[in-house]
Amino acid sequence: MNADTAAMIWLALGAYLGLGLLIGLGVAAFGLARLTPGAAHMPWRVRLLILPGLAALWPVVLLRLAGVRAPEDRT
Amino acid sequence: MAASFSLVGWNRFKRSYDFALILGVALFFAAHLAAGFLGAPAGQAPSELQVVIRASGAAAFSLLTFILCIGPMARLTPRALPLLYNRRHLGVTCFLIALVHAALVLLWYHGFSQVNAFISLLTSNPRYGSFGGFPFESLGLAALLILFVMAATSHDFWNAVLGPRLWKALHMGVYAAYGLLVAHVMLGAAQGETGLAQAALAGGSALLVAGLHIAAGRREAARDAAETEPADGWLNAGLAADIADGRAVIVVPPEGERIAVFRDGAKVYAVANACRHQGGPLGEGRILDGCIVCPWHGFQYRPEDGCSPPPFTEKIQTYRTRITGGRVFVEAAPQPPGTAIAPSLIEEAG
Numbered sequence A: 001m002n003a004d005t006a007a008m009i010w011l012a013l014g015a016y017l018g019l020g021l022l023i024g025l026g027v028a029a030f031g032l033a034r035l036t037p038g039a040a041h042m043p044w045r046v047r048l049l050i051l052p053g054l055a056a057l058w059p060v061v062l063l064r065l066a067g068v069r070a071p072e073d074r075t
Numbered sequence B: 001m002a003a004s005f006s007l008v009g010w011n012r013f014k015r016s017y018d019f020a021l022i023l024g025v026a027l028f029f030a031a032h033l034a035a036g037f038l039g040a041p042a043g044q045a046p047s048e049l050q051v052v053i054r055a056s057g058a059a060a061f062s063l064l065t066f067i068l069c070i071g072p073m074a075r076l077t078p079r080a081l082p083l084l085y086n087r088r089h090l091g092v093t094c095f096l097i098a099l100v101h102a103a104l105v106l107l108w109y110h111g112f113s114q115v116n117a118f119i120s121l122l123t124s125n126p127r128y129g130s131f132g133g134f135p136f137e138s139l140g141l142a143a144l145l146i147l148f149v150m151a152a153t154s155h156d157f158w159n160a161v162l163g164p165r166l167w168k169a170l171h172m173g174v175y176a177a178y179g180l181l182v183a184h185v186m187l188g189a190a191q192g193e194t195g196l197a198q199a200a201l202a203g204g205s206a207l208l209v210a211g212l213h214i215a216a217g218r219r220e221a222a223r224d225a226a227e228t229e230p231a232d233g234w235l236n237a238g239l240a241a242d243i244a245d246g247r248a249v250i251v252v253p254p255e256g257e258r259i260a261v262f263r264d265g266a267k268v269y270a271v272a273n274a275c276r277h278q279g280g281p282l283g284e285g286r287i288l289d290g291c292i293v294c295p296w297h298g299f300q301y302r303p304e305d306g307c308s309p310p311p312f313t314e315k316i317q318t319y320r321t322r323i324t325g326g327r328v329f330v331e332a333a334p335q336p337p338g339t340a341i342a343p344s345l346i347e348e349a350g
């Protein structure tokens, strides 16, 4: 692997997680109740706790916000 | 018994679990640091940072080995069951220790070069096409990313958002991470970077994890095949007297979900075996204060109707039971979740 490829990998990872962090902050502030009713009144402590996950899995989170969900998973 | 007993009991247990975890990690580090400094041949003492790098790598790897052994151990002996509960704290701790390991490696082995440390991590060994010479640090990095995703999604919130299936699939990634790590340590040793003893230990650990999983799988298959032949849609759950008080036996119908047949004093109930939370085996839990408590994370269900006590709203399927000649039979077809069913009563013999 040369330095350019390595730089590309880190850049892609950073961009993905950075974008995820922004989206995650938005979701943690405004989107939790829509994701799962139980999370509507989550304290900020817990919101911070799930923020890394929001940054890592933001594509799935956006899909869920758009209402995409496997039929066998009840809400 | 006080209504809050089980709650306090589980919480106190949880606290001592975390305490034991921290104590264990601290002792492991202390022993490793001592061995690292005192055990080195004179004149070849490694730097402090290097010893900490090795100790943290070994601690994270050993913790992961332990985590992977808990599941099959709990299936082989109920005595290992308490370890299952709160297992997620072990996983998060493992990730944090591994993160320290990786950060120190970045600092110590790559931080002093002209090249950016992150670039150097991926390029300092360019033999990606080789097997024995493959850059073992990249394998560690891949494993660390997997551990990160799992630690980040260990909160219950994620189970609800992702759904139990996706969550489970995601967390199966732990086996991929473990494989990568065994390769990380072994290749590292082959390339003269990590210790040979460490590599032998990693190989042994992998064999132990695999062996336990195979043994538990065999035991389960044997149990599934055992005498539960259906007669008129009712399944034989064995002698009522053989069910320990407050515990269950698990019945496997020819098709459909497993059934947990519980005994609470003289009363016998049957409910679905899978917990609504993450599918934990309710039949391996027990009844505390009149509620079935899931062995994995403590969700509760009333045995008489499969409902979680208020304010919770989870419901599992229930099954009709009857006792004939001291033998418990359970109907193979479930009732809708939350259906109340009168218990069968065990008659006192003599």
Ligand code: HEM
Pocket (backbone or CB within 6 Å): B050, B053, B054, B055, B056, B057, B058, B059, B060, B061, B064, B098, B101, B102, B105, B106, B109, B121, B137, B138, B140, B141, B142, B143, B144, B147, B181, B184, B185, B188, B193, B194, B195, B198
């Ligand atoms: C970015 C991620 C990682 C990098 C760059 C990395 C790098 C290294 C390096 C350079 C060594 C040799 C250290 C030495 O002998 O001085 C090492 C050893 C080791 N690493 Fe990692 N590692 C990473 C992730 C992990 C993870 C996630 C684990 C376990 C959960 C782990 C477990 C170990 C173990 C057990 C050793 C052997 C320690 C010994 O020889 O005593 N590593 N790693």
Ligand code: FES
Pocket (backbone or CB within 6 Å): B275, B276, B277, B278, B279, B280, B281, B294, B295, B296, B297, B298, B299
């Ligand atoms: S699986 Fe988590 S409580 Fe049952």
